[in-house]
Amino acid sequence: MSGVAQPDGSHSCFGKEKRLLTASDYSRVFDGAEARASHKHVLLLAKQNDRPGHRLGLVVAKKNVRLAVQRNRVKRLAREVFRQADNNPPYMDVVLLARRGIDQLDNAELSSILRGQWRKLEKRVSEAETSERRGR
């Protein structure tokens, strides 16, 4: 299982196995978040999983982003950044929550913010993992 099914990094895809599918997947991340990255317009929560890759879930509330077109745009950009990001262990389940005002950003601004937050999150998760190993 370990490493055999690892997808090709340069040839990144985004199928169903890379997404959080059920309500229980989401609540698992919400209840036991191990790392978080917060920004004015976005909040990321993460928890390690036992699967061969990262998984992403998106929460873009109608309350925070009023128009459906803008909600779709935010989600598409988030998926795009996730897809192009490095796909290295430790693998985790990530939930992205959009905050109010995110629809005011243009595509370039939004994707640079998302890339920055993703890197921050990766770093924090690996720190958490190493401290956990020391703890054992």
Place this chain on the structure above:
RNA sequence: CGAGUCGGUCAGGCGAUCGCUCUGCCAUCGGUUUCGGUCGUUGGCGGGGAGGAAAGUCCGGGCUCCAUAGGGCAGGGUGCCAGGUAACACCUGGGGGGCGCGAGCCUACGGAAAGUGCAACAGAAAGGAAACCGCCCGGCCGUUCACGCGGCCAGGUAAGGGUGAAAUGGUGCGGUAAGAGCGCACCGCGCGGCUGGUAACAGGCGCGGCGAUGGUAAACCCCACCCGGAGCAAGACCAAAUAGGAAUCCUGUAGCUGCGGCCCGCAGUGGAUUCGGGUAGGUCGCUUCAGGCAGGCGGUGACGCCUGUCGCAGAUGAAUGAUCGUCCACGACAGAACCCGGCUUAUCGACCGACUCAACUU
């Protein structure tokens, strides 16, 4: 060329790379098999992939379940006429009224002589009436030589004033003590034929002097016609966990529950026997139709009929994007969630067609 009216079409294009979803064919691996297949994994080559409003959810249908959607009351809707349609509050044509020089545009446009109600304040009076100020005739008293003036009484009078959003047909002439449909003409109103039109309605004739028939029905209401309820999170199927369950037979019609409210009506609930029920999750419903395009025929038109042709999103944390290059008029409003027909609202612009007005030139 300028000003304007109506109708229609389009909704950035092209290329490269990386990605999402559905699907056809081929290969691949795995499960199952009655060896026909069938279900899934991965890969390759193709194909399809948001809108004119997808929106608001304001109407109308289809579809599903509740009884094959039944009767009455209540409630709601529509409201000039005719047609179109599956249906409509939509559309088309016509009529009345209003606006515009015009092309055209707007129009909740049935009934107030069936009934009930309402109209603050002001005003004499706000609807079965009315005399506040006026105006006029007469009588009596006072005053004056007299004309006249003043006061009181009894009448006539809706022409004038004043109030109000609204005051009991309008204008003119005659008439009168002053006035008045009191009389006449025209207009308005009402009634009755006639002519045209399917009808709404229009035209014309006659009659009625109009002490009746004011306004309000987006007040109750009356009249005509229409409407059962919920909604794909409907509903059907497969099914962990955990408990209150389901079918058959018998009994009962009282109570309770369900079918929006009430009354009927209908169904279930009670006992015995026998085994299954269905939340998480999954599958179906889920896209081929009141379908688009072209031609012909009928119709003023909305539209209908016939023939040919095309296949045009079906996701389920939810798919059309990102980056770069390039061109130009530098891209508005904005994202399907069961599906259609309308309405309404948002919207950068571009183009096409028909028509009107004004000026000028030929």
Place this chain on the structure above:
RNA sequence: UGGGGUGUCGCCAAGCGGCAAGGCACCAGGUUUUGAUCCUGGCAUUCGUAGGUUCGAAUCCUACCACCCCAG
């Protein structure tokens, strides 16, 4: 996505065709040595917005806007 509801002063609200009650808060004055209490007065320019009906609309009708609730 579907169903339902509410918008009246800074806040809580009544009114449902004829002058927009009331309370809290706020402001001014008085009382008090000062403050609280108390007393008096003030405080709605568009009743969410825009049209319409009516002599007259917060109220009736139509369209739109904002917010909230329910179903999963």
